[in-house]
Amino acid sequence: MFDLQRFLEGLDLLYASGKGREAEGYLKRGLKEAASCGDDGAILAILNELMGYYRAAGRYEECLLCTRQAMELADELGLDGTMQYGTMLLNAATGYRAAGKYQEAETLYAQAYEIYRRHIMGPDYHMASLHNNLSLLYSETGRLKEAKRELERAMEIVRKLDDADVEVAITYTNLGNLCFQMNETAEGKAHMEQAVRIFEKMPDGKDSHYASALSGLGEAYFHEGNLEASQACYQKALDEIFRFYGENEYYQVTKRNLEIVSDLLRRRQAAEKSQMKGLELAKAYYEEYGKTMIEEQFPEYAGRIAAGLVGEGSECLGYDDAWSTDHDFGPGFCLWLTKKDYRKIGQKLQEAYDALPKEFMGYAVRNTTEQGKRRVGVFEIGTFFRNLTGYKKAPKEDKDWLSISQESLRTAVSGEIFDDPLGKFTKRRAAFSAEPESARLKRLYVSLGKMAQAGQYNFPRAKKRNALGAMYFSLSEFLSAAVETAYLLNKTYMPFYKWKMKGMEEFQRIPEIRVLLEELMEKETTDKDIEEKIEQICRIVAGELKEQGISDREDDFLEAHKASVLEKLMEIEKDKGHDGQKPVD
Numbered sequence: 083m084f085d086l087q088r089f090l091e092g093l094d095l096l097y098a099s100g101k102g103r104e105a106e107g108y109l110k111r112g113l114k115e116a117a118s119c120g121d122d123g124a125i126l127a128i129l130n131e132l133m134g135y136y137r138a139a140g141r142y143e144e145c146l147l148c149t150r151q152a153m154e155l156a157d158e159l160g161l162d163g164t165m166q167y168g169t170m171l172l173n174a175a176t177g178y179r180a181a182g183k184y185q186e187a188e189t190l191y192a193q194a195y196e197i198y199r200r201h202i203m204g205p206d207y208h209m210a211s212l213h214n215n216l217s218l219l220y221s222e223t224g225r226l227k228e229a230k231r232e233l234e235r236a237m238e239i240v241r242k243l244d245d246a247d248v249e250v251a252i253t254y255t256n257l258g259n260l261c262f263q264m265n266e267t268a269e270g271k272a273h274m275e276q277a278v279r280i281f282e283k284m285p286d287g288k289d290s291h292y293a294s295a296l297s298g299l300g301e302a303y304f305h306e307g308n309l310e311a312s313q314a315c316y317q318k319a320l321d322e323i324f325r326f327y328g329e330n331e332y333y334q335v336t337k338r339n340l341e342i343v344s345d346l347l348r349r350r351q352a353a354e355k356s357q358m359k360g361l362e363l364a365k366a367y368y369e370e371y372g373k374t375m376i377e378e379q380f381p382e383y384a385g386r387i388a389a390g391l392v393g394e395g396s397e398c399l400g401y402d403d404a405w406s407t408d409h410d411f412g413p414g415f416c417l418w419l420t421k422k423d424y425r426k427i428g429q430k431l432q433e434a435y436d437a438l439p440k441e442f443m444g445y446a447v448r449n450t451t452e453q454g455k456r457r458v459g460v461f462e463i464g465t466f467f468r469n470l471t472g473y474k475k476a477p478k479e480d481k482d483w484l485s486i487s488q489e490s491l492r493t494a495v496s497g498e499i500f501d502d503p504l505g506k507f508t509k510r511r512a513a514f515s516a517e518p519e520s521a522r523l524k525r526l527y528v529s530l531g532k533m534a535q536a537g538q539y540n541f542p543r544a545k546k547r548n549a550l551g552a553m554y555f556s557l558s559e560f561l562s563a564a565v566e567t568a569y570l571l572n573k574t575y576m577p578f579y580k581w582k583m584k585g586m587e588e589f590q591r592i593p594e595i596r597v598l599l600e601e602l603m604e605k606e607t608t609d610k611d612i613e614e615k616i617e618q619i620c621r622i623v624a625g626e627l628k629e630q631g632i633s634d635r636e637d638d639f640l641e642a643h644k645a646s647v648l649e650k651l652m653e654i655e656k657d658k659g660h661d662g663q664k665p666v667d
Contacts, residue, residue, distance in 0.1 A: 084112075084121040093131065097290065102326035105135055126155050126170065133173050138290065140331035142181035149174040168197030169208060176215050184223050191216050205242040210249055213239070214256055226264050233257050248289050251280035255295040262301060271302035293322035297336055300343070309347040316340035349412070351444075360397020361498050363443065364390075364458075367413040368500055371438045376417075379434050383427060388418040388507035392497035393470060394457055399496050399577055399585070413442040414458035415500070416466075418507045424462035432460040463507050467514065470494045476513035483521040488566070491517065492575035517575075520654045523632070526570045527647045532563035533623070534640035537616040545613070553607040561599060564619055568595050571626050592626050595619060 089112050096105050109132050116124035129152040136145035152170055161167040175190035191212065198209050213236035220229035233256055240249040254277035261270030277295035300315030316339050323333045358366070368389055377384050391398060393416070417435065419428060436459075456469075464474035471486045471494050495515045502508045537560030544552035569576040569585070571592060577585045586596040602615045620640050627633040633646035 084116045084119040084124045086116075086121070086124045086127055089124070090127070090131075097326065100325045102290070103328045106132075106139075109135060122155060122159055126152055126159070126166075129155070130170060130173050133177050137177050137180045138330075138332075139327050142177070145177040146181055146183075149177045163197060163200075165197065165201050165208070168194045168201070171197070172208070172212055172215065175219075179215065179219050179222065184219060187219055191219065205239045207240075207243065207246070207249060210236045210239040210243070210253070214253060217256060217260065221260050221263060226260065229260055230257070230264070233260060247280050247284065248291075251277045251289070251295065252291045254280070255291055255298060258295070258298045258302075262298065267302060267305055271299065271306075274299040274302055290322070290326045293319045293326070293332075293336070296322065297339070300339065304343055309343055309350060312343045313340065313347055316343055348444075358443070359400060360395070361391055361400060363413060364397070364415045365498070365500050367438075367442050368415040370442070372415055372417070372435075373501075375434055375438060380427060380431060383419075383423060385503045386420070386423055387431075388463075388499065388502040388504065389415055390418075390497060390499035390501070390507075391415050391458070392494070392499070392511070393466075394493055396581065397497075398493070399581055413439075416458055417460045418463050418466060418502075419460065420504070420506060421462055421464060424460075428460055428462065435459055463510055467494060467510060471514065475510065476516070480518060480521045480524060483517055484524060488525070488569065488576040489578050492577045495575065496577075520651060520658075522570055522573065523647055523651050523654070526567065526632070527644055527651065529563045529567040529570060530623070530640045530644040530647060533560055533567060533620065534644065536560040536563065538620060538639060538641075541616065542613055545607075550607065557602075557607055557612075560616060561603065564595070564599060564623070567623055568592060568599075571623070571630065591629075592622050595622050598622070 093105060093108060096102065096108060109128055113125060113128045113132070116128060129148050132148045133145055133152065136142070136148060153174055156162070156167055156170050161170075171190050171194040175187045175194060178184075178187035178190060194212055195216075198206075198212060202209050213232045217229040217232035217236065220226070220232060233253060237250070237253045237257070240246045240253055243249065254273045258270045258273035258277065261267070261273060274295055278292075278299055281289060281292040281295060296315045296319035300312045300319060303309070303312035303315060316336060320333065320336050320340055323330070323336055327333065372389060376387055376389075380387070391414070417431060419431070468474045471490050473482065473486065477483050477486075491514060495511055499508055499511070536556045541553060541556040541560065544556055565582050565586070566576055568589065569582075572589050574585070574588075576582060583596060583600065586593075586599075589596065598615065598619050602612070602619070605612050605615070617638060621638050623640065624633070624635070624638050624643055627643050627646070628635075632650055633643040635642045635646050637643070
C-alpha cells in the first residue's frame with residue numbers, strides 16, 4: 083500500500099530544506115509507485131502536486147496535461163461534488179489561468195465555488211484560496227476592482243484562521259501586486275512590507291511565495307527611487323526562486339529586474355561620486371578618446387570634424403542630476419561632418435566611434451532607450467538639424483520659423499560644441515539661434531491672446547457658472563500661455579515641457595514671474611484669490627511689454643497689448659517692404 087502521508091511529508095521536507103528543484107523527480111517517482119500499488123487516490127493527490135509544481139515553474143503544457151489527467155481520474159472515481167473534487171477543480175483552474183486560458187479557468191473556479199459553498203460553513207483555507215486565485219484571474223483580465231474585492235474577502239477569512247500566517251502573507255503579497263497595477267503604490271508597498279515581515283518570522287524556512295513578496299517590495303522601492311533597497315530585495319527574491327525552482331521563467335524575469343536596478347544604482351553612484359554633469363562627462367570622454375581616435379585613424383580629416391554634445395537630453399540643457407542617469411545617459415558625444423565628408427568617411431567614422439571604450443570614469447556605456455537612439459555618434463550637419471527642426475538650415479521666412487516649435491529650436495541650440503575647426507556647424511547652429519524679431523512678435527501675439535482669453539476673460543466667467551471643468555481648462559491654458567510669453571519676453575527658446583519651470587530660473591527679465599506661476603499652480607481653482615494672482619501675472623507681463631517698447635498701453639488687459647504687438651508687426655513688415663499680415667490666433 084502506498085503511504086501518501088509519508089510521501090507528502092517528504093515533499094514538504096524537500097521544499098523546506100531548499101531542494102525544491104528535486105521535487106519533480108520525487109513526484110514522478112511517487113506517481114509510478116502509486117500506480118504500481120493501484121492507489122488511484124494517491125495518484126490524484128500527486129497529480130495535484132505536480133500541477134502546482136509545473137505551474138510555478140512556468141511549464142504550462144505539462145501543468146495542463148496533469149490537470150486533464152487529474153480531472154479524468156476524479157470523474158472515474160466518482161468524486162464529483164465532493165470537497166476533494168472542488169480542490170482539484172481549484173488547482174486545475176489555477177493551472178489554466180497561469181497558462182492564459184482565462185475562460186476555461188473562470189468556468190472551473192465557478193464550479194469549485196459552488197462545491198465549497200455547499201460544504202463549507204465557516205472560515206476555511208479552501209475558500210480563502212479560491213478568492214485569492216479568482217482575484218488573480220480578474221486582475222489578469224483587467225477587472226481590477228473585482229480583483230481587489232476578492233482579495234479583501236480572502237483576507238477576511240484567513241485572519242480568522244489558526245496558524246494561517248502563510249496564507250495571510252500570501253494574501254498581502256497578492257494585494258500588493260494588485261495595488262501596483264492600480265497605481266496605488268503606497269498601499270501596495272505597505273502590503274508587501276507586511277508580507278515580507280511575516281515570511282521572515284517563519285522558523286521552518288520560507289514559503290515559495292516569499293520570492294513574490296520580495297520582488298513586489300523591490301518594485302515599490304524602485305518606484306520610490308530607493309535603488310539600494312530595491313537591489314537587496316530583488317537579490318533575495320532571485321536566491322529564493324533558484325532555491326525552489328531553479329532558473330525558470332520567473333527567475334529570468336527577476337534577474338532582468340535586478341540587472342536593471344543594479345545598473346541604475348552603479349550609474350547613480352558614479353554620478354554622485356564624480357559630481358560631474360553630462361556635458362562635462364561628454365567633453366572629458368571626447369578629450370580622452372575621441373580626439374586620439376580622429377588624429378590616429380582619420381588624420382586627413384582632423385581639421386574638418388566638429389565635435390560636441392548638442393540636441394535632446396537634460397544634460398544638453400545642463401539640468402541633469404543623479405536621477406538623470408536612469409536612461410540615455412553615459413559617456414558619448416557627437417561628431418558632425420559636411421555632406422561631402424560624410425559620404426566619404428561617415429560609416430567608417432561611426433565604426434571607429436562604436437569601438438571606443440564602453441566605460442569611462444566609473445560610468446557604464448550609455449543605457450540607450452528606443453526613444454533615445456541616435457543622440458550621439460556621427461552625423462551629417464544638415465541631416466542633424468533637419469531631424470531636430472525639420473530644416474537643414476535656418477529658415478528665412480517667418481512662416482517657416484513659426485512651423486518650428488520653440489522646444490525644437492531650444493533642442494537645436496542646446497549643449498556645447500567642443501571642437502569645430504571648419505566652423506560650419508557653429509555657423510549653422512548660430513543661425514538657428516537668431517529667430518527674427520517679427521517671428522518672435524508673432525508668437526507673442528498669439529500667447530498674449532491666450533493669456534487674456536483664458537485667464538482674464540474665460541476663467542472668471544467659468545467661476546461664476548461654477549463650471550469646474552471650464553475653470554480647470556482655462557487655468558491650464560493660461561499657465562501654458564504665460565510660461566511661453568515669459569520665454570518670448572526673455573528672447574529665449576522654451577525647452578521641453580518638464581524643464582519649462584527649471585529654465586525660468588535663468589531668466590534675466592521678469593524673473594519673479596516663475597514664483598507667481600508656481601504659487602498659482604498650487605492653488606485650487608475655487609480659491610478666492612486666484613483671479614488676483616492671474617491679474618498680478620498679467621500686470622508684470624504688461625509692464626515688460628512697455629519696458630521693451632513693444633506696447634504703450636496702460637491697460638492691464640492683455641488683449642489691448644496684443645493690439646500693440648500687431649501694430650509693431652505692421653511697422654516691421656512695412657520696413658521690409660511687405661504688406662502686413664495679421665498672425666493666426
